[in-house]
Amino acid sequence: MSQPIALSSEVPATCRACNVRHAGMCAVLTAAELATMARSARRTQHAPGEPLVVEDSKLTSYANVTDGVVKLSRVLRNGRQQVVGLQFAPDLLGRLFGRENLVNVEAASEVDLCRIPKDVLEQLVATNPVLKQRLLDQSLQDLDEARDWMVTLGRKDARQRVASLLLLVARRCGAPGIDDPDRVVFDLPLTRSDMADFLGLTIETVSRQISRLRHEGVVQVANHRHVVIPSLPRLETLAG
Amino acid sequence: MSQPIALSSEVPATCRACNVRHAGMCAVLTAAELATMARSARRTQHAPGEPLVVEDSKLTSYANVTDGVVKLSRVLRNGRQQVVGLQFAPDLLGRLFGRENLVNVEAASEVDLCRIPKDVLEQLVATNPVLKQRLLDQSLQDLDEARDWMVTLGRKDARQRVASLLLLVARRCGAPGIDDPDRVVFDLPLTRSDMADFLGLTIETVSRQISRLRHEGVVQVANHRHVVIPSLPRLETLAG
DNA sequence: CGCCATCATTGATCCGGATCAAACGGGCCG
DNA sequence: CGGCCCGTTTGATCCGGATCAATGATGGCG
Structure with missing residues (x-):
């Protein structure tokens, strides 16, 4: 209050209270970056089974899983469903730089999300190489996990x-x-x-x-x- | 020959003759970058079934597949094997920024590789955001393909x-x-x-x-x- | 408090793909 | 040219998991 300018670079209250503040992508953000994100982020809660994103829809925002477990799935034309991944806090939902969603995203348990508009996060990624690296790492880890699971399913x-x-x-x-x-x-x-x-x-x-x-x-x-x-x-x- | 300095930024002869010159990661490289890579790159040929990299080994180089098809696989303790991916020209082999290989890599057909030392490519990636983006895209596409295949294996x-x-x-x-x-x-x-x-x-x-x-x-x-x-x-x- | 809806367990039977076994065919080498 | 080796095809049988069916728990709501 005494110094508005300084305030803009303090860690936002919502982030300070957030249980993934020091995990995932948030761990590598500066106070100023957190503030930028918090300004346009929207926190939402979801019940088990609630669809969060549907396959083939336009991708307009990313979302950090702050609590709970999220299912990623695809459905075959015959109606059979396959879950292709699980995301836990503090994973980020949304295919980086993708234009559309190739999977259905659904709350498995009670889920809390911190939604971030696509352009805001991408802007941040463009200016922060460490963040970009972190997200690249998560994608590569997702790939490893997907391949692990292929072994489980196949053999x-x-x-x-x-x-x-x-x-x-x-x-x-x-x-x-x-x-x-x-x-x-x-x-x-x-x-x-x-x-x-x-x-x-x-x-x-x-x-x-x-x-x-x-x-x-x-x-x-x-x-x-x-x-x-x-x-x-x-x-x-x-x-x- | 007349201008050695200029030569260093011309497209190397091996690249000019290469059938993936204008595809994959090479498509986004400048002549100078190609020259840098070509200086330390090593081209190798492999017969079907030949192991190219073994699981859990140290990762010391990346390799561009310039021709043929490569299998990525994992083996279960009981000896059963699961192929977790196929790589075609002009895909890049090697988990970006990874320290070790989590998969076995083996020539499926006759294969031609263009091997690039780990540090040379990573240096290039660090200075060329377009290249980094391109490789990120390939990783994400690999992830999509892995998930597609999970549907195939599961359902x-x-x-x-x-x-x-x-x-x-x-x-x-x-x-x-x-x-x-x-x-x-x-x-x-x-x-x-x-x-x-x-x-x-x-x-x-x-x-x-x-x-x-x-x-x-x-x-x-x-x-x-x-x-x-x-x-x-x-x-x-x-x-x- | 008790009904109902939903999810989970358990049982009986069936079937697709694994396993075991044999024959086939093409390429390579003597 | 002939024989062997390896990858492939085809056949017979078996079994693990799917399917069909019924029962059992649990939590929400009137």
Whole structure:
């Protein structure tokens, strides 16, 4: 208030309160850049299943996932669906410099977004090479993950696939157990249907394999969602 | 010869004779940049099946594919293999700014490479934003293709998968027929085994589905390799 | 509090693709 | 020219996961 000029380069209040402030692309932005973004950014909340962007639509804005899990999917002409990726906080949604969306984007869990107009972010990318590098890195990591998943879809059986997915979620959402680094606890942000669509399986098969892993003591499940992995290394072995 | 200084900014002879001179990343390079690259580039030829880079090795150079087709693959602990991508001329091999290779790289057909030391290319990328953009675009396109293939692996049956692969190769390697834009002719750069590893199927199933498509008149095959697609739209329909 | 809608589990049966096995064909080398 | 080797095709059988069907939990709402 005393120095308006100085204020413009302070970290905006919304950013200071944001839980991805020091993660993802935001970690490499200066206070002034955060201020520029915050000025045109819009925060939105979404319920599970809510469509965020539809395939083939024009791309007009990017969005940072600040909380929750987002599904990227494509549908075949015959109606069958394939989830082609999951995005967790603090990932950025939107194909960099793309003109249109090639995937459907949908909230898997409760999701908070920080939407940024296309031109604002691209302007920022153009002037900040570190930011550009960071986003390039994320794209390349997405590519690695997509290729990993191709192996899962092409060469693993149902049991290994389910184990692979539990592992993936455990790594992104899991909290390590007290006194036991191998123990992991988390809430599944996906329905059985979402899991099936990501794994290239049916709901029934996913359910059966989870039951099997449960009977074998590899996982404990409560309320269909609360998951405990007593031994992550054991799960890793089963994932192939 | 008369003006050595001027010569350094002329397009190098090897580049002038190169069939990807005006494609891929080389299209956006100045004569001086081409000269810089050519000075440290090394051209190599490889027979089908020859390993070009092995998984988890240190990444020390990039390579432009100037001719032929290259397989990117990963192997599971149980020995099963999954091809996670194909690279055609004029694609660049090597994960940009990566420190190690996460995939096996192997010649599928006869392959010609133009190898460029890691630091030389990265230096060029650092000073040429257009080049950086171009390579970013290729990475994003690779990501799109990987996701497309995830749909193929997760949600298509054997017939659709084989049709999808024929379509993919037809689009990258095919020559359109005279007087008939729907007709395409090409040589398969892959063995049945390679195809199976890309499609998440067995050799036998690939062979059976090709036979089936042949009996239906969707493709004509001679010598296992020479392929004629009388109607590309028909194939597109079958690919799902 | 109890009904209903939704999601998940479990069971029975079927089928597409894997596996096992054999024959085929073309190219290369002796 | 003949024989072998490798990649491919074709056939017979098996099995994992899809499909069809029914039951069981859970959370929202009147």
